[in-house]
Amino acid sequence: MLPAPRTARQRMIELLTGARLSSHQLAQMLGLPERQVEEHLTHVVMTVARDRSRRFVLEPASCPDCGFVFRDRTKLTRPSRCPRCRGEGITAPRYGIDPSSP
Numbered sequence: 001m002l003p004a005p006r007t008a009r010q011r012m013i014e015l016l017t018g019a020r021l022s023s024h025q026l027a028q029m030l031g032l033p034e035r036q037v038e039e040h041l042t043h044v045v046m047t048v049a050r051d052r053s054r055r056f057v058l059e060p061a062s063c064p065d066c067g068f069v070f071r072d073r074t075k076l077t078r079p080s081r082c083p084r085c086r087g088e089g090i091t092a093p094r095y096g097i098d099p100s101s102p
């Protein structure tokens with residue numbers, strides 16, 4: 001018998017552990033549309049939040065033109081435009097899972 005296929009969320013948690021990936025990279029690695037990856041991500045965040053041995057890390061989106069960092073942004077999707085310089089080359093936020101510090 002073949003082993004049961006792991007769910008997309010379990011695979012995402014494995015891929016994110018010790019790594020920093022954008023939703024675009026995750027979509028390519030999982031073979032899923034980016035929209036679905038972002039939906040799964042919100043559940044992954046909740047799963048990891050319940051687990052005291054791990055923590056979810058969000059590297060915020062930033063603007064390479066002026067260095068603006070979208071620190072206060074709580075949404076997981078990429079902002080389209082820089083509020084400071086109006087640049088549109090915003091880098092995608094990246095996600096990861098780290099072990100909690102003792």
Ligand SMILES: [Zn+2]
Nearest residue numbers: 063066082085
């Ligand atoms: Zn900017």
